[in-house]
Structures are given as structure tokens and as C-alpha cells.
Amino acid sequence: MGEKNEMNIRQALDQYMKRFGLQRKVEEIKLLQLWPEIAGEFIARNTSDLQVRDRRLIIRVNSSVIKHQLLISRDTIIQRVNQFMEQEYINDLVLL
DSSP states (O other), X not given: OOOXXXXXXXXXXXXXXXXXXXXXXXXXXXXXXXXXXXXXXXXXXXXXXXXEETTEEEEEESOHHHHHHHHXXXXXXXXXXXXXXXXXXXXXXXXX
16 A cells, blocks of 8 residues: 655645756745845835845845845845745845
């Protein structure tokens, strides 16, 4: 009855997502949904085009004041993103 090749649905889904490169996209969508909670509503409203490339979070900022605030808070933002994503998801922050 119990074969060694058996896996639960979660394992099968994880394997499928990795095989077809979907895991990164799912994580990016999760980050987009969590961004207001991570950065705060005001900053979230003044940022756009969040992308993750090579473990760098790239953000377009609509205000020079917000951009300066994010630069000052760079390490905190990186730490909060990784905490919310429950892994070392990013290691740098790029502001455009």
C-alpha cells in the first residue's frame, strides 16, 4: 500500500511549480499583496512597478521625499520583506 514514490499533494504541487518556473511568480505576487503591510499604506501608494530580479527588489518611487525615506530605511525594508516572505528573498533594494 505505501510505496516510496508516493507524495502528498503539497509536494507534488511544489515540484510542478519548480519544474515550470512558477514558484518565483507566485512569490512575487505574494510580495505585491504584502507590500502595503511591509512598507505602510502611504509608501505603498507612492511606489509602483515592484519587481524582483536576482534577489534585488526594484521599486519605482513617485516622490523624491519617499525615495529618500526608503534609502534611509533600506536595511529595515530588506529585513521586513524577508521576514514577511519567510525566507531570505531579497538582499538589495533598487529605487527608480
